[in-house]
Amino acid sequence: MTGAAAGIRFDQVTVAYGEQVVLDRLDLSVEPGEVMALLGPSGSGKTTALRAVAGFVRPASGRVHLGGRDVTGLPPHRRGIGMVVQQYALFPHLRVEENVAFGLRARKVPKAETRERVTEALTQVGMEAYARRHPRELSGGQQQRVAIARALAIRPSVLLLDEPLSALDAQLRSGMLAELARLHRELPEVSILYVTHDQVEALTLADRIAVMDRARLQDCGTPEELYRRPRTEFTASFVGNANLLPVRVGVREGTVDLAGHTLSVATGGAARGSAATLCLRPHLVGLGEGPNALRGTLADLQWRGSIHRLRVDVDGRAVLADLRELRDPPALGSPVTLHFAAEDAVLLAAAAPVAVAAPGGAGV
Template structure:
């Protein structure tokens, strides 16, 4: 993927004085592909985007666009479409002038530029708003204008930096739908989408790059990362998986969690007898008063409308103090009371053995940074 890549990061590092904001970052994005840079704040994802846009200069490494080195090229000669967090719509210009800004900077003829602006307004469904000023628009409308402004120059690459973070929850869901549609209407554009929200990444991205502490941690398709998280950090950050200590029973992925045996997905052949971590999604866990399963105590119960989130403390499992797991169960009656003993049932399938440790069990928690191979994976 060299000549065909729309975007290529080649071992890019960015340092501000003593602080390393991005370390040895390499990533290719193909034309027509959407890649999400997903990570908690301070993970380096925005820095990567800024290095690509030319807003910061890499301390080392190269940035390539369509195979050409643009590392030292100023932003105004890169021709990328950029949408930033707070949109940065120019307050003194109308919507139409905002969208036409890049065209005017390119000295496009007035008539042609007006036509292009109309086209863009139509694309984002803002035909009637051309003469308004940004402050007269709602947050969602401002975002549409920002996207139209970025697309007006017909960029080969579109960079979106947390474009939904300024919106409230309901609007965010609607705009996510719109962005998804827009993505499908733009088959010739490579999109780099920076976000800390796993739902946005899973909805929009073909591939997700999980960032942590200035480094690229995992890179795979959205489904791949979700089903078979390569690291504990990704397992927890993407979908909030529970991580349970397990012992490998055979190379195909059969593992023991305490007294329970589970057929899990494995990234490769496993070493029998090795200690590994099992990623189990909350919605796949069942909690019953009795019957088979791991013995536990219900320590928390939260009603969340569509379901309940239960917190259960499983005793034993070779961990002092036990292991706490989250389970999302449907709102049915007959729930056990907090403090009462329960049985935690792990899913027959769908759990995944995590290949690498070196990560905290919760998202955003800064654990030790170097990912290492577990002894369990051959």
């Protein structure tokens, strides 16, 4: 999606520190009202992209647009954005209501309107009863809500969230995800750029996910597209769990060879005899005889509450299967047979190395 009306648009944005390129020619748009998750490992460039929108880093080349306006040269305080960072960044000496009012006072909003907006923002995040407390009197989840309220109080058209839940425990994180989803529904015109390395957060919250690695955008699509039909090995491995099995495209149409097993899968336009990778989600693998049978030895068995995870050695290749209601699991070291449906597998081109260009240069 592109266009002048986009809430956020990266136009071939490159950021470099000396000779080191940390964001390489990012071309990406976030539409009004859309939640775009930037998902990737540490050092992938996702936080740099967010900082370029905020105005904390200046691109070596390319332009940043907000609402169709070129803001590349504008300082952060003139961009009209709200931002929530990992460690909340609340002022410890100020009460909750004063923290939330900080951005409004910096913009010289009249006192009566400031009070109204602070109350509104705290109500949005369910923290109106805590207005007179100091940050030290709040839990981590409550502090995060205050940080979000402070960002919302200025009524931004763009909200930037940088790993906002990473400091919370699992239960609080789940609750805050639900709160963020609710806020998204209540703020339909606000574009949200959400930086995370957590797959669950991205899959739960985002309308689209931009997958980043080694300073470059690797893939972009809806959570369902990237999960069900990933286009690269990196996307398959980073958006959900995946078996990535090296195969060779068969001579017979619609078949591949995996360690001597002939499997029926859609091969598309893959050249016969070429190397490829078979992507298969563990929860789509069944136990016992069936189509596309894989026979091997049970190498590991883990009980994970709702599932058992089996790791089966198939002629030296590990295949994972996530099975529900496995009442009588096989013994370690015993022979087992796995199977999967042809339509549940995706054939990927073998991974190619990604080169990062110098500013203004071309990749190799």
